Amino acid sequence: xxxxxxxxxxxxxxxxxxxxxxxLVREAHAIHGTSNVCSAALGRLLTGASLMGASLKSAxxxxxxxxxxxxxxxxxxxxxxxxxNVRGYISNPRVTLPKNNLGKLDVxxxxxxxxxxTVMKDLGLKEPYIGQVPIVSGxxxxxxxxxxxxxxxxxxxxxxxxxxxxDTEDIIVAGGFLIQLLPTATExxxxxxxxxxxxxxxxxxxLAEGMTVTDICHAVLPAFEMEELDAETTAYRCxxxxxxxxxxxxxxxxxxxxxxxxxxxxxLTCHFCNKKYHFSGAEIRQLLRAASPEKEASRPTENG
Numbered sequence: 001x002x003x004x005x006x007x008x009x010x011x012x013x014x015x016x017x018x019x020x021x022x023x024l025v026r027e028a029h030a031i032h033g034t035s036n037v038c039s040a041a042l043g044r045l046l047t048g049a050s051l052m053g054a055s056l057k058s059a060x061x062x063x064x065x066x067x068x069x070x071x072x073x074x075x076x077x078x079x080x081x082x083x084x085n086v087r088g089y090i091s092n093p094r095v096t097l098p099k100n101n102l103g104k105l106d107v108x109x110x111x112x113x114x115x116x117x118t119v120m121k122d123l124g125l126k127e128p129y130i131g132q133v134p135i136v137s138g139x140x141x142x143x144x145x146x147x148x149x150x151x152x153x154x155x156x157x158x159x160x161x162x163x164x165x166x167d168t169e170d171i172i173v174a175g176g177f178l179i180q181l182l183p184t185a186t187e188x189x190x191x192x193x194x195x196x197x198x199x200x201x202x203x204x205x206x207l208a209e210g211m212t213v214t215d216i217c218h219a220v221l222p223a224f225e226m227e228e229l230d231a232e233t234t235a236y237r238c239x240x241x242x243x244x245x246x247x248x249x250x251x252x253x254x255x256x257x258x259x260x261x262x263x264x265x266x267x268l269t270c271h272f273c274n275k276k277y278h279f280s281g282a283e284i285r286q287l288l289r290a291a292s293p294e295k296e297a298s299r300p301t302e303n304g
Contacts, residue, residue: 002213002231002232002233003019003020003021003023003213003232003233003234004017004018004019004020004021004050004051004054004084004213004231004232004233004234005017005018005019005213005214005217005228005230005231005232006054006055006228006229006230006231007217007226007227007228007229008226008227008229009221009224009225009226009227010224010225010226010227011189011224011225012182012184013181013182013184013185013186013189014179014180014181014182014185014189014193014221014224015179015180015182015229016177016178016179016180016217016220016221016226017051017054017055017177017178018175018176018177018213018214018216018217019047019050019051019084019175019176019177019213019234020173020174020175020207020212020213021043021046021047021050021174021175021176021234022171022172022173022174022175022207023235023236024046024050024085024086024174024234024235024236025039025042025043025046025047025162025171025174025236026170026171026174027235027236028042028043028046028088028236029043029169029170029171031236031272031273031274032089032090032093032274033093033094034090034093034094034169035093035094035095035096035169036096036105036164036166036169037073037095037096037097037105037106037107037109037110038073038090038092038093038094038095038110039162039164039169039171040105040107040110040162040164041067041073041076041090041107041110041111041140042076042078042088042089042090042093043162043171043174044107044139044140044141044160044161044162044176045065045067045076045077045078045088045140046078046086046088046236047160047162047174047175047176048065048078048140048141048144048158048160048176048178049063049064049065049078049079049080049086049088050080050084050085050086050234051084051158051176051177051178052065052080052119052144052178053080053081053082053083053084053085053086054080054082054083054084054232054234056080056081056082056121056123057082057123058082058123058124059081059082060082060122060124061081061082061121061122061123061124062079062080062081062082062121062122063079063080063119063120063121063122064077064078064079064080064118064119064120064121064122065077065078065079065117065118065119065144066117066118066120067111067115067116067117067135067140067143068115068116068117068118069111069112069113069114069115069135069138070112070113070114070115071095071108071109071110071111071112071113071138072092072095072097072109072110073090073091073092073093073095073110073111073112074090074091074092075090075091076088076089076090076091076111077089077090079272081237081239083232083234084232084234085234085235085236085237086234086236086237087236087237087238087239087272087273088272089271089272095110097109097110105164107138107139107140108137108138108139109138110138111135111138111140112135112138113135113137113138114134114135115134115135116132116133116134116135117132117133117134117135117143117144117146117147118130118131118132119131119132119147119151131147131151131152132151133146133147133150133151140160141158141159141160141176142158144156144158144160145157145158148180154180154181155180155181155185155190156178156179156180156181157177157178157179157180157193157197158176158177158178158179159176159177159202159203159220160175160176160203161173161174161175161176161202161203161204161207162174162204163204163207163208172204172208173204173207173208174204174207175203175204175207175213175216176203177203177216177217177220179193179220179221181193192223192224193221193223195223196220196221196222196223196224197220200219200220201219203216206219214228238270238272238273238275240270240272240273240275242277245268245270245277246287248268249268249279249284249287250287250290250291254288254291257284257287257288257291258288260279260281260284261281261284261285261288262281263281263284264280264281265278265279265280265281266278266279266280266281266284
């Protein structure tokens with residue numbers, strides 16, 4: 001079932017992407033064992049990455065969001081492929097905080113309000129595109145909105161939400177939307193967007209009521225006739241493999257590999273999915289030989 005849909009107004013002045021990311025945020029919570037406030041922080045960033053990643057053009061493209069704030073949760077990272085499938089992690093997943101003055105999860109307190117948001121797009125070119133802006137709120141949606149305004153000069157409205165059960169830490173619903181004005185947008189269009197957003201419910205409230213992503217698009221943009229452009233079925237998906245881990249091991253350098261080769265067993269864990277990979281001392285030595293094979297031609301022979 002498609003859970004991320006992109007729409008365009010029939011007058012060609014704006015686009016809107018909406019996602020119900022409940023399933024993938026539940027998977028992230030199950031993998032990382034996040035507290036409610038950390039589920040909200042990681043879930044919002046994963047949802048934002050999914051929305052942004054689904055706009056990439058090619059299967060070899062990817063997008064990485066990194067929030068490096070001064071809050072107790074530490075760094076929060078989300079990576080998306082071109083279809084909006086995501087993976088991510090949070091440095092300290094069990095942080096707990098009192099609710100904020102609005103009675104809601106204190107995501108800003110967990111993430112911090114000082115630090116940076118880094119956006120990296122790997123578009124299959126020699127070097128990735130990297131944009132970095134200061135954290136302006138720590139609430140994540142506002143920080144992504146600021147990134148688009150500062151780094152890409154695209155007027156954007158972003159809303160992200162994760163609703164958690166207070167007692168069980170279960171994820172009830174999660175989702176978000178991204179409205180972006182196209183260069184053809186007029187002042188009248190801007191006024192209509194702002195007017196439509198004045199009295200809307202939160203994304204999680206709309207999802208909890210059973211609204212579909214299409215319902216949400218029409219609810220947040222009531223003054224516009226919207227038509228569907230494309231749709232995706234997104235998931236929490238890690239692309240780790242033993243071969244990728246081998247490549248990472250080789251990148252550590254010869255000295256580190258020599259030390260690991262002395263161990264009977266080396267265990268490495270993927271940050272994104274917690275899958276464990278084991279390497280015997282013999283396997284590490286094989287990597288050493290592959291990384292810098294001895295050149296037979298350089299060896300002296302019996303005949304000198």
